[in-house]
Amino acid sequence: MNVTETLSDGLKRELDVVIPAADIAAKLDAYLADLKDRVRINGFRPGKVPTGHLRRMYGRTAMGEIINDLVTESVRQAVADRGDKPALQPAVDIDESKVEAIVNGEADLSFTMRYEVLPEITVGDLRSIAIERPVAEVSDEEVDGELQKIAESVRPFEAKDGPAADGDQITIDFVGSVDGVPFEGGSAEGVDLVIGSNRFIPGFEPQLVGAKAGDDTKVTVTFPEDYPVDTLAGKEAVFDVKVQAVAAPGTVAIDDDLASKVGLASLDALKDAVRSQLAARYQGASRQKVKRALLDALDEMHHFVVPELLLETEFDGIWRQLTTDMERSGRTFADEETTEEESKAEYRKIAERRVRLGLLLSHIGESNSLEVTDEEVQRALQREMMRFPGQEREVIDYYRKNPQALAAVRAPIYEDKVVDYVLELATVTDKTVSKEELLADPEETEAEAA
Template sequence: MQVTETLAEGLKRELKVVIPASDLASRLDSYIEDLKGKVQIKGFRPGKVPTAHLKRMYGRQAMAELVNNLIQETTQKAIDDRNEKPALQPDIDLPDDDAEAILDGKADLAFKMSYDLLPEFELIDFSSVELERPVVEIPEEEIDEQIRRIAESNRPFTTKEGAAEEGDRVSMSYVGKLDGEAFEGGSDENGQLVIGSKMFIPGFEEQLVGLKAGDEKTIAVTFPEDYPATHLAGKEVTFDIAVKEIASPGELVLDDEFAKGLGLETLEALKGVIRGQAESQYGAMTRQKMKRQLLDKLDEAYSFDLPQKLVETEFEGVWRQVLADMQRAGKTFEDEGANEEESKAEYRKIAERRVRLGLVLSEVGEKNDVQVTDDEVQRALYDRVRQYPGNEKQVFDFFRSNPQALAGLRAPIYEEKVVDYIFSIAKVTDKTVTKEELMADDEDDQAEV
């Protein structure tokens, strides 16, 4: 095998690989000799089929298989011999004009392989990285309010005679119509609504006041302009209502008996559960804010050439998602006051950031022996499977037969473990913030890894 470097610009490499026809012929002879003892051909005793006959029958097919295997072997060997780390699998260019001659054993196997190298860079001292951990102190009033909301959803109601009032629960059937035609999702045979809960479209609940069991009424309401179902947004519709029952609310008593009805021993135990849930929710937001800080600092700290094919692959994924989101929303770039080419440039920057940060986190993990266990991947797989009830077997089979998809489950686990490793080294300072400050979205979530 002869390997000649034909291009070395930045991270780009291009090699020409030549394997003499004599080597191909030698390999073909060995292949045919091995085949002689395996095939059975009518008219010949086992192992006695003439080599020339086998070559006529299987030569080109065998040579095609040998060429394919040789390309894979020599590609990897060429990279190993050069002690290089490609960012992606090399692209192979085998001229079509030479294919027939190669298969006939009349030409050398010559092909070009091109690839981008992974960049080399030094890791910074992460103990010098300063991060702020936003912490929310959960007031007792918030816990009490959450318990009151739970109590409201479990409030007892008693059937009453007479007209519906604020706070009463109305049991009814209703059919929503747009331009006189029933619309999808606008009907319910056994609907229930507490007047004043603001759970329905604005203007709906108010028109239930005064109705009694057995009453029928058609009411008109207008959907909000920002209603998620675009075909209903801003539209006036009617609802044909048939009232089945009016029930008045019972008294709420927040005590140990109430907690027992929810499966807990005491009201204090219920408060502990609610506080734990709030701390877990805020803790996840805190970690997300810290991670965003870290990624921003890493983005500022590192500047190196990027493998362009890796960037292009990432950009294509991002751009496909952008176009799909716009199509689902029925929007165009003009609707958003944007220019497509300018938008592409912005999203390419996002792709470059993702690639850069991905390479940095990968290097951190490799240098510090961060590992993802099979059990962790298995748990992630089970979590994914649970998202598709009724299709569990198909999802399992897909991941087990698709190593790339399984790697897609491993990657985010690895990333989070690397981030945790850096957190453990960095200088972290707690900062008390309000719930609103913690929950405020940063401008560009898409810029994360």
């Protein structure tokens, strides 16, 4: 194998690879010699089939396999010999006009391989990073508020004869239609609905105030412009509603009996569970905020060119998702007070940041021998299976047959390990904030500050 570098520009590399026809012929001879001892052909004793006959019968198929294997191995060997670390699998170009001659053993196998190498990364002084971690305490008032929500969720309702009022529960059958045509998912029977719960389309529930058991009524509403079903978004719909029953809310106390209804031994145990859930939620939000602050600091500290193909791949994914969401919601760039060109420039910067930080975190993890254990992956898969009760076997089979999907499970675990490693080196100071500030969307917070 002869390898000649034809391009070395920044991160881009291009190599011309030539494998002599004689080497390919030797591979074919070895292939046919092995095949000779295994193949069974009528008219010939085992191991006595003439090589020429095998070549006529299997030569072309064998050459296809040999050439494919040679290209794969040559690409791997060429990269290894140079000590390069390709950002993506090298692209291979073979002159199609020469393929027939190569297969017939009349020409050398020559091809061009193109790839980008990973950039050299010099990690800054991670100990110099100083960030704040926002934390919020769970107040007694918040616990009481959650207890009230739990009480509302198990509140009993008692049948009433009068008209339905706000807060009452009604049992209804309904059939929805757009332009007089019933639409999929728009019909149901025996649905319990608490007026004022805002479970249904905006404007639906208020029109049922005053309805009585046995009434037939029509409810007219307009689906939101951003409704996830494209055929219904922004459309006016009419629902024919049959009121089966009306019930008034009963009383419910926040006591040990409430706790028993949700499977706990006492009100104190319920309070502890609620406080723990709120604390876990706040800890998760705090983790996300401090992680973002850390990534911002790392991004500010490190500047290096990223592989163009990785950048384009990341940008294409972001842009595809953005345009799909805009089409679904019916919004335009003008609605967002921008242009397509400006948006592309903005999201390309986001894509570049993601790629750079991904390469940086990977480099830090590799340099410090950070690894994801099989046990950690299994725990993640267990959590995934819990999302699909009764389909655990299908979930496991899916990940077993899809290495890319399994890699997607492993990736966030690895990222968190690297983030934790860097946080241990950085100076992190806790800062007490309000619940609202902790849970606020980062972009909304930045907009308010601006």
